[in-house]
Amino acid sequence: MSAMLHVLNVGPQVTVQDMGRKGLLAQGVTRGGAADQRALVEAGALLRQDCGLAVLEMVGMGGSFRADIDTVIALTGGEMVADMDGTALRWNATHAFPAGATLTLGAVKTGVYGYLAIAGGFDVPCQMGARATHLNAGIGMALKAGDSLPLAGAVHQEPGLCLASDRRFSGGDIHIVSSAQTDAFASSTLDRFQETLFARDPRGNRQGVRLASDGEGFFAEGGLSIVSEVITEGDIQITGDGAPYVLMCECQTTGGYPRIGTVLPCDLPRVAQAPVGATLRFQFLSMEDARAREQTARLELDRLASQVAPVVRDPGAIQDLLGYQLIDGVISATDDPFAHTGEHDGISRS
């Protein structure tokens, strides 16, 4: 009998996710998968395993879980209230998860999407090339209390590792590139779009995030007569009332609303994790600058595995663990620990 994770209680939107499905656009199925892919890379780095293994994605609220084997978990993405049999757990870290212990993940404290990864991953059946639940496409279902998920079994078992926390959980500057329909907007509209401070609207999910702003909408010239055309993740669609929607991993494959631009993949986790009311501002980059920025972000993601470090003190109080030269053990008493904030921010702001 295979090892299982038992779901004792669970929030309304907890699903199995991985990096999603490729190759099915022609059949009307978008990638789906984790809304915050960076959180999966972090989980893979922490558990020293493939970041494509299946995890649980928890929107706003987690659940309580029990395993019937000794294993190890990693907690990444938006930080949630977390404890193991009553002992608080730090986020962005690995923890021993003994058989029979109760893991409780509560409300999200930063961001929107929290992730529970487990050594070896969840071994639910692969459907059309992935284990990801795609509710919009009717693939898989949200978890409910009483469910049990098969565990693949661990290769590495290393609790007590952590990563410096990232700062993608409160909105900020989002870089975009022009797309197929950007030309349908007047340049004055594009300027105004970049000058506007948007607030993440309560209307947002894995399909798209609505952005609210004061002032008039962002209409294309001849906007509603555009022929239905392909959508890519990150497209910013202007709906009938002039409000932008950033289309996310579980969007439709085509749409008839004009798209003003497309969010760079490296900035999409920041959009996904922006809590309701967080401020977002958009900036167009040239194709060349966009490529360079995305390349840099990819290199930083590749380096995450080398930044995993043992928990030696309460690194939750330290924004940038690497800034402390743990190897030398020399920490200046006069340095402001928060002075480094942002420098090693992998999702990168300048």
Place this chain on the structure above:
Amino acid sequence: MTTYPMIRTVGLAGVLVTFAPAMSDAANRAALAFRAALAGEDWPEVQETSLSLVSVYLTADLVVCDLASLKERLITLLETNDWYNMPLPEGRTLWHVPTVYGTDLAPQLEDAAAAAGLDPDEAIRQISTARVRVLTIGFAPGQPYLGTLDEAWNIPRQQTLTPSVPAGALVSAVQQLVLFSAATPTGWRHIGQTAFRTFRPWTASPFPLSVGDEMTFPKVSRAELEEILAKNDTGQGGAEQEVLP
């Protein structure tokens, strides 16, 4: 002055080749033929290709690939044929899907007929004998956009959405039909109901339809549809299929 075919980038995710500014049969056929040619080229940076009504979309990692070279090869390939006058591919499938028109199963038949300037019986006669082609698959998994109907059926989408029409619904607007994959809100009018599943994730072949396939929707009674529904594990919905030469 904009000229077609037009090549544009889509974010950092791919390139769109568009054959016309609005839906036309020639542009749709051009896209169908060009996508087949593109697939045959097997260029290493092209990850997948898909078709919208009048465009071919190819996904490629624009962060690392040589976009100038890709565009150049697309232009060269576009110049090899008159894509607007290519024959339809061989070996397509013709589907006959039993359909109940009107009744409470498809309550907007009369509304749609009125919008098309037809009495309901004539509307049913026209739709149930029309042979339409799968112009594109998208929006939802396996969901076909079908056309092109006669000009009378150039009826607008409704201003207000119907909150939900079920999977298997046959809906119409803008000289097209759509056969819904899943229950969805829509501005298209619900004129017929089938038991045909366009997305069958529980089977080895989840997507029965291909772009270029043709479909008819012969009229059946409600009793006949219920009989079909009673044994519809495959999702075929009583449909018959034949291979077109």
